Amino acid sequence: xxxxxxxxxxxxxxxxxxxxxxxxxxxxxxxxxxxxxxxxxxxxxxxxxxxxxxxxxxxxxxxxxxxxxxxxxxxxxxxxxxxxxxxxxxxxxxxxxxxxxxxxxxxxxxxxxxxxxxxxxxxxxxxxxxxxxxxxxxxxxxxxxxxxxxxxxxxxxxxxxxxxxxxxxxxxxxxxxxxxxxxxxxxxxxxxxxxxxxxxxxxxxxxxxxxxxxxxxxxxxxxxxxxxxxxxxxxxxxxxxxxxxxxxxxxxxxxxxxxxxxxxxxxxxxxxxxxxxxxxxxxxxxx
Numbered sequence: 001x002x003x004x005x006x007x008x009x010x011x012x013x014x015x016x017x018x019x020x021x022x023x024x025x026x027x028x029x030x031x032x033x034x035x036x037x038x039x040x041x042x043x044x045x046x047x048x049x050x051x052x053x054x055x056x057x058x059x060x061x062x063x064x065x066x067x068x069x070x071x072x073x074x075x076x077x078x079x080x081x082x083x084x085x086x087x088x089x090x091x092x093x094x095x096x097x098x099x100x101x102x103x104x105x106x107x108x109x110x111x112x113x114x115x116x117x118x119x120x121x122x123x124x125x126x127x128x129x130x131x132x133x134x135x136x137x138x139x140x141x142x143x144x145x146x147x148x149x150x151x152x153x154x155x156x157x158x159x160x161x162x163x164x165x166x167x168x169x170x171x172x173x174x175x176x177x178x179x180x181x182x183x184x185x186x187x188x189x190x191x192x193x194x195x196x197x198x199x200x201x202x203x204x205x206x207x208x209x210x211x212x213x214x215x216x217x218x219x220x221x222x223x224x225x226x227x228x229x230x231x232x233x234x235x236x237x238x239x240x241x242x243x244x245x246x247x248x249x250x251x252x253x254x255x256x257x258x259x260x261x262x263x264x265x266x267x268x269x270x271x272x273x274x275x276x277x278x279x280x281x282x283x284x285x286x287x
Contacts, residue, residue, distance in 0.1 A: 003248045004152045004193055011189040018179070018189045019141025022148030041140045041147075044110045048099070048122035051109045055098020062104035064286055067216045071098035074224075088127060089228055096123035096227040100220040113150040113159040116166075116215045117173035119223035121146055124177035124230045128184040142183045146176035149196055149247075156248065157255030161208035162267040164258025166219075170226045171203030171254060175247075177230035178237075187238055197243035197250045199226075199233035204250075205257055207265035209272025212283035218273055 011021045027034045054060060058072030071094050077083055078090035085093070099119035103109045112121040121143075129139060150159060153172045158164035175196035182195045203226070211217040237243075243250075264271030273279050 002152055002155055004149060004196075004251070005246065005248055007148060008189045008193050017141055017145070017183060018148065018192050019144040019183060022144040022151075023141065025148070026144070037144075038137075038140055041143050042136070045136075045139060045143065047108055047110050048112075049126065051099045051102045051107060051118075052095050052122055052126060053098075054107060055100075055102045056094060060101045060105040060107060062101075062214075062216055063106070064212070064214055064216060066211075066214065066282070066286075067104040067220050068101055070220070071095070071101055085228075088131060089231060091130065092123045092127040092227045092231055093224040094123075095126055096120055096223040097220060099123065100223040104214075104216050104220060112146070113154070113172050113176065114161070114169045116161060116219050117169040117223060117226065119220075120170065120173035120226045120230060121177045121180065123223070123227040124181050124234075125184070127227075127231070128181045132184050132186075134184050138184060142180040145183050145192060146180040149176045149179050152248070153251055153254075156251045158258055160267075164254065165206055165261050165266050166208040166222065167200075167203045167206040167254055168258055169208070170219075170222045171200050171206060173223075174203060174226040174230045174233070175200040177227065178233040181231060181234040182237060185234065185238055187234075191237045193247045194241075194243040195230075195233045195237040197245060197247040198236060198241075199230050200247075200250050200254060201243070201245065202229050202233070204254055207261065207272045208267040209265060209274045210267060210269055211274050211279045212286045213269040213274075214286070217279075217282070 061068030075094035083090035096119035109118040178195035178199040179192040182192045
């Protein structure tokens with residue numbers, strides 16, 4: 001199994017961004033040119049931007065009627081200047097909700113790494129863009145950094161809620177987003193790794209308990225929380241804080257915790273919030 005540390009060390013040795021190292025690696029692994037892969041990632045970026053835009057209109061509603069309109073509410077409060085968490089975090093929360101609501105309404109999103117966690121990476125990436133104003137190539141390379149981490153997580157543990165709980169989906173997304181944000185902020189490869197570790201540690205043990213079996217409650221709001229955690233992790237690491245536990249060990253731990261979880265807490269809707277009195281009523285009403 002590959003490790004993320006291998007990419008960090010190679011990046012440090014060659015004096016390249018992590019995104020460049022991952023891009024080179026994937027071009028070799030997939031037998032494609034780097035330009036082909038950059039073009040594909042550019043398409044993903046376009047979809048991310050569009051899903052944010054559509055979600056912020058407040059017009060997207062899920063078929064169940066349980067999800068929709070919350071992204072616009074948060075964005076309007078942010079625009080009013082009354083946000084408790086400020087414009088940056090407030091904007092990230094709104095963007096994360098926007099993409100997750102587009103997903104719930106059967107819209108087109110980028111699974112990053114999954115559909116259930118699709119709002120985290122675009123929210124953090126596009127928020128970092130507003131702060132640092134990187135060029136498109138830097139944005140694409142940051143996405144490759146995130147994607148590289150996703151590859152390692154899938155290889156060493158899991159990105160599936162049905163296999164590893166929500167920690168495997170939303171936790172992985174938070175780690176990927178934190179690493180991308182640090183790279184966009186000019187952080188080192190080691191800092192990217194540390195930020196991902198800090199973010200992922202924050203979600204260890206998180207169960208996957210979709211109410212009525214739908215990727216809506218509590219999934220959509222978890223995207224917003226994960227975006228906030230990713231930015232918090234990035235901010236700490238950029239300030240000089242480091243992770244005491246290396247990223248690859250955090251990933252392996254997540255995999256082991258996922259294997260220890262009972263099936264009732266892994267996307268079966270047989271435990272957690274799904275079997276609360278309200279959760280059962282929602283399921284009964286929906287069915």
